[in-house]
Amino acid sequence: MVEPIKILSINVNFTVIAFLLSPSMIFLHLWWYKQQVLLAQFSSHTDDSILWQHFRVGNEAAYTELTRRYYRKLIHYGRKFTPNVQLVEDSLQDVLVHLWLHRRTLNDTPSVKFYLLKSFRNQLFKTLKTNLDRIELDSRFDELQPEFSSEEVYIQQETDQSFRTKVGELLAQLPERQREVIYLRFFQGLRPEEIAELLTIKPQSVSNILQRALANLRENWPISLFIALLLLF
Template identity: 25%
Template sequence: MDRNTLDDAALWQQVKRGDTASFTCLFERYWDEMFSMAYRRLADEATAKDFVQNIFIHAWENRQQITVESNLSPYLFTALKYSVVRHIYRVAKQGTTDLPLSVYSLPDETEQKKQDHHEFDRLREKVQSEIAAMPDKMREVFILSYEKELSIREIALRLSISEQTVKNQVHNALKRLRFRLQNQAIFLPFIL
């Protein structure tokens, strides 16, 4: 079977069965374009490669939950877009670079990409709203873990609770977010 002649949906069915050769075919089909897009926005070759690699790793690990109707590119490029925007915001938050006055001023943007940023912002607002609705202790632990990027141990020491309690709170918070944002849950790792 010549995998290069198969469309993404047919290859993805094979991927769901654990076929690494079909996954490699999809990887080779999209790697260059994804790397190019990431590199144009990040201007760092190693970081761009890492982002693309991580998206493919995530796709492989979550292959049973990902549905491909015609091609895989919407999933891949949406995940890449969320990863890049999140990275830009994180770097700006650390004070090592300025946040663009608008995400729309990122280089090489088209109208579709601007719409994508609107979607990212709406999803991020939904996530923030769900975080705000969490019980107080769960929200506090979750914010320290995902926004402040503290370790389980650091959170436990800061809040004077056990490390297991911290792990449970983070697990329950993620479970809650996935349930409440079911349609977008596959993109949560690229937003949080």
């Protein structure tokens, strides 16, 4: 007789608690539960291509995981072009909303990361153009270049702090365009053709920039450090 009474007590208490909760609190609890169920469908190890396929047919869990996986990386990249964090976040939100609303018309892509970087970069530049003073637009926008500081350039695979610091300091000595290409090639893993499309330049220009950047690095880096960096990728 003890166990049924205990179960009855728990049921009654749960009913009372649910009754006492405000509608907004009940909604938040239900929303939180739904998010946990959605996130459980995929993990951080799920391949991008699988997430993209599920996202295109309307799977909220896949969309949530893709957003979680790339949101901070895209914000980090966007802040290289402007210190206006709100503008960067608004531009990314516009991209994410557009992707969800047009998900069923999106094509498959061999690289989800590249697709997101390109979409976000285009939207951010469009927003920046709109916000720049019309008189100064051409001169200021043509000079727009990302800023990769030594503190923000890092290597995720490497755990030695002194190594990361040294890499950041040396990369910071490169010209802005070389730093962006190095960042996209080695830290984001984009192919030269993808970088060319992203930066709207010719693939040969990307190769030339990479060669100049690597030549500068070889000239200024100890050979052991230079080889160690290349082996990481």
